Amino acid sequence: EAQVTQNPRYLITVTGKKLTVTCSQNMNHEYMSWYRQDPGLGLRQIYYSMNVEVTDKGDVPEGYKVSRKEKRNFPLILESPSPNQTSLYFCASSLFRVTDTQYFGPGTRLTVL
Amino acid sequence: EDKVVQSPLSLVVHEGDTVTLNCSYEVTNFRSLLWYKQEKKAPTFLFMLTSSGIEKKSGRLSSILDKKELFSILNITATQTGDSAVYLCAVEARANYGGSQGNLIFGKGTKLSVKP
Numbered sequence: 001e002a003q004v005t006q007n008p009r010y011l012i013t014v015t016g017k018k019l020t021v022t023c024s025q026n027m028n029h030e031y032m033s034w035y036r037q038d039p040g041l042g043l044r045q046i047y048y049s050m051n052v053e054v055t056d057k058g059d060v061p062e063g064y065k066v067s068r069k070e071k072r073n074f075p076l077i078l079e080s081p082s083p084n085q086t087s088l089y090f091c092a093s094s095l096f097r098v099t100d101t102q103y104f105g106p107g108t109r110l111t112v113l
Numbered sequence: 114e115d116k117v118v119q120s121p122l123s124l125v126v127h128e129g130d131t132v133t134l135n136c137s138y139e140v141t142n143f144r145s146l147l148w149y150k151q152e153k154k155a156p157t158f159l160f161m162l163t164s165s166g167i168e169k170k171s172g173r174l175s176s177i178l179d180k181k182e183l184f185s186i187l188n189i190t191a192t193q194t195g196d197s198a199v200y201l202c203a204v205e206a207r208a209n210y211g212g213s214q215g216n217l218i219f220g221k222g223t224k225l226s227v228k229p
Contacts, residue, residue, distance in 0.1 A: 031215065042221040043156070043201060050215055058216055090155055098215050099145050099205055104155030 002027045004105035006091050012111045013081060021076045021108050023091030031094045032074040033058070033102070034066065036087040043090070048098065049074055081112040115140040115206045119220035127228050130192050134223045136202030137184040144205040146178055146185050151199045151222070159187070159200075192227045199224050 004025045013019055025032065033048040035058075045058030049068040063085055065077040074093075078085060089108045094100035120135045138146065145163045149156035160169045162178035162185060169176050173192075178185045189196055199222040206218045 033215070033217075035219075040221065043203070043219040045217050045219075048215040056215060059218060092155075098217050099147065099161050101158045102156075104157075107155055 002103065004091055004093055004103050006089075006105040006108050008108060009106060010109050012113065014113050015082055016080050019078050019081060019110075021078075021089060021091075021110070023074045023076065023105060024072050025074075025093040025103070026072065027093060027095075027103065028071065029093035029103075030071065030096050031098060031100065032068065033092050033098065034064070034074070034076050035090045035092065036060065036085075037090065037107075038087050046076070046089075050097075081110075083112050086110060086112050115204075115218050117202055117204050117218050117220040119200075119202050119223050121223060122221065123224040123226070125226045125228065126192055128193055130227075131188065131190045132192060132225065134187040134189075134200050134202075134225070135184060136187070136220055138202075138204045138218075139183065140204050140206040140218060142206065143180070143183075147203045147205070147217070148176055148185070148187050149201040149203065151201055152197075156201055189225075192225075194227050194229055197225060197227045 007022045030051045034046040035043045037043050044060045046064050047066040049055045091105040092102040094102045117138045147161045148159040160176045165180040173190045176187045201222045202220045203217045
């Protein structure tokens with residue numbers, strides 16, 4: 001089954017404790033992206049990747065890192081999480097471009113205390 | 114600063130009504146506009162629009178883009194309770210230094226509630 005998976009789905013952590021949210025797709029897509037969604041602010045793009053080893057900043061990259069060492073995986077790293085990073089995070093992938101049909105993961109709800 | 118503004122922010126209608134959702138944008142180097150539907154989970158793709166005046170249609174949903182006036186509308190006819198969702202508009206806004214595109218700017222969404 002074609003899908004985008006994210007782990008963990010729910011996470012409660014404390015300020016400053018490094019964490020990684022994994023994202024994996026099995027559709028051989030070249031484009032992958034991370035978004036965060038906050039009430040009243042809608043979806044905002046954090047980082048995206050056009051292909052392996054190619055990443056670029058979205059609108060809200062501060063406090064996040066990503067890597068794309070393999071086509072299927074695009075982990076989101078929070079080196080020192082802060083409470084303002086409490087949010088719902090979505091990973092998405094599409095065949096080549098952001099405007100190709102994006103397949104979204106189920107979301108990761110992160111709470112930073 | 115690039116921005117995408119959707120209106121109304123929320124809307125309550127009754128089954129059978131027709132609704133029009135609006136999306137206006139101010140972006141540098143516009144490339145395309147996309148509509149998504151989000152129920153209680155991840156967004157799902159509805160339409161992508163790149164050319165003015167060409168209507169995209171899928172069942173009871175249709176959308177059109179006006180690149181001169183910088184807006185798009187999403188129409189839903191004969192609404193059903195299953196249309197209740199947040200509708201998101203997004204614009205592909207700019208190319209990065211390498212010439213490829215990948216950045217999407219979203220509006221805050223319109224929450225549509227359809228009552229039986």
